[in-house]
Structure formats: structure tokens, C-alpha cells
Amino acid sequence: MSGKIIRMNRIFDKDGRSVVIAIDHGQFQGAIDGIKNMTETLKNITAGNPDAIIINPGVLEKHGNLIPRNVSVILRVTGASTNYSTHFDYHRQTTSVNHALELGADAVIVMGFIAGSGENQSLCLIGKIAEECNRKGVPLVVEMLPQDMEHFTDPKYVGIGARSAYELGADVIKIYYTGKETFQEITSSVPIPVLVAGGPKDKGAFETARESINSGAKGIAFGRNCFQAEEPCIYVKKLVEIVHKK
Numbered sequence: 001m002s003g004k005i006i007r008m009n010r011i012f013d014k015d016g017r018s019v020v021i022a023i024d025h026g027q028f029q030g031a032i033d034g035i036k037n038m039t040e041t042l043k044n045i046t047a048g049n050p051d052a053i054i055i056n057p058g059v060l061e062k063h064g065n066l067i068p069r070n071v072s073v074i075l076r077v078t079g080a081s082t083n084y085s086t087h088f089d090y091h092r093q094t095t096s097v098n099h100a101l102e103l104g105a106d107a108v109i110v111m112g113f114i115a116g117s118g119e120n121q122s123l124c125l126i127g128k129i130a131e132e133c134n135r136k137g138v139p140l141v142v143e144m145l146p147q148d149m150e151h152f153t154d155p156k157y158v159g160i161g162a163r164s165a166y167e168l169g170a171d172v173i174k175i176y177y178t179g180k181e182t183f184q185e186i187t188s189s190v191p192i193p194v195l196v197a198g199g200p201k202d203k204g205a206f207e208t209a210r211e212s213i214n215s216g217a218k219g220i221a222f223g224r225n226c227f228q229a230e231e232p233c234i235y236v237k238k239l240v241e242i243v244h245k246k
Contacts, residue, residue: 003137048236116147130169187216
């Protein structure tokens with residue numbers, strides 16, 4: 001499908017890799033450090049020349065003019081709860097794929113949860129949005145997480161989550177890094193690009209980026225490490241050097 005191919009080529013560089021910076025945290029965490037002023041945040045992050053950013057619809061609508069033409073937009077289309085929600089029922093679709101296109105997005109991203117009470121609904125949602133993306137020629141990025149944070153880097157959970165997302169129609173998967181010994185097996189089990197969201201707490205972001213690329217990842221999708229860095233622009237540039245081996 002030409003639409004997907006064209007848009008994927010905007011997100012991934014000629015080497016097949018991508019540096020994605022996630023700055024979509026405000027919808028569920030509010031105005032935390034680093035994203036209190038989105039105008040300033042967008043300018044600082046995009047000055048580092050990432051391949052793409054992950055943002056929410058309102059940010060793209062209000063600040064799209066600040067996004068350089070060389071930075072692709074991956075739009076978050078699921079959510080609908082905050083840290084103060086008294087009933088976290090996993091993500092719901094909040095924005096249509098069609099609206100994402102109207103706003104100028106190159107791809108959409110959805111959250112998927114496994115190993116919890118919301119798994120069935122979450123996986124069903126991925127399949128439905130994948131169908132919508134196929135009709136529109138829009139790449140679908142799926143961020144897969146185990147419900148229990150203790151299993152975020154557990155290869156058994158991460159591996160089945162990645163495979164499930166691929167089977168349901170994901171074009172790109174965003175998962176946590178599980179370590180040198182296991183990550184290669186996960187990336188080789190899904191014939192689509194894998195982006196690393198983070199990794200074991202004993203590793204820094206730069207080390208995680210290097211190891212994950214060497215283990216088959218096609219890029220990174222980091223958030224707080226970047227926008228809460230002392231100098232976000234320089235931090236992003238360093239990640240670009242690591243991922244693209246410049």
C-alpha cells in the first residue's frame with residue numbers, strides 16, 4: 001500500500017532506523033517538568049533533529065506550525081484517563097484515524113495491554129484500529145505493555161505482547177528493552193520495526209539505545225529522558241548519533 005510506504009519512509013531514515021521522541025505525557029500526567037511549556041518543548045526537541053515525535057491531537061492542532069518539515073508526527077489516538085482516575089479501564093480510542101490525517105499526522109500510535117483484566121478489550125481495539133489504518137494507508141504503531149509494571153522488561157511478557165501486536169496488524173511496535181540475552185529473540189520473532197521505549201533501570205538511556213540497536217531494534221522512542229534533560233536538544237542529538245551511527 002503506497003500510503004503506508006510513503007509515510008513509513010518519513011518516519012524511518014534510509015538506514016531503516018528512527019529516533020522518536022515521545023512528548024505525549026501531558027494527557028495523563030499533566031504539566032510535568034519538561035512539558036509545562038509545549039512551545040518551548042517542541043522547539044528544544046525538534047532542534048535535535050529526531051526522525052519523529054509522538055504527540056496528542058490538541059498539541060498538533062495548536063502547535064503544528066512549530067514542527068519542522070523533516071520531523072514526522074506520530075499521533076496518539078488512545079487514552080482517556082489521568083493519573084487521578086478512580087477507574088483505570090485501559091485505553092479507549094479518543095481520536096479517529098481520519099482526524100489524525102486531517103491534522104497532518106504521518107502515523108498513529110495506540111496503547112496495548114496484556115496480562116490483566118483489560119487485555120481482551122485492549123487487543124480487540126488494536127485490531128479495529130489496524131483495520132481503519134489499512135483503509136487509510138496509515139502506519140500503526142502499537143505500544144505494548146504488561147499490566148503489572150514489574151513485568152515491563154520481562155522477556156516472556158514483552159515477547160508475547162510484541163507478537164500479538166504484529167499478528168493483529170501493527171506496522172511498528174514500541175516495547176521495553178529486555179536485555180542482551182533475550183531481546184534479539186523478540187525482534188527476530190516479528191518482521192516489522194521494533195522501537196525501544198526504555199529498559200532495565202540499571203542502564204542509562206544511551207547504553208539502552210546502543211544495546212537494543214545491536215539486538216535488532218530499529219530505533220528508540222524515549223520520552224522523559226529527553227524532555228527532562230538539562231539540554232534536551234543536545235540529548236536528542238546524541239541519541240541520533242547512536243541510533244544512526246553517525
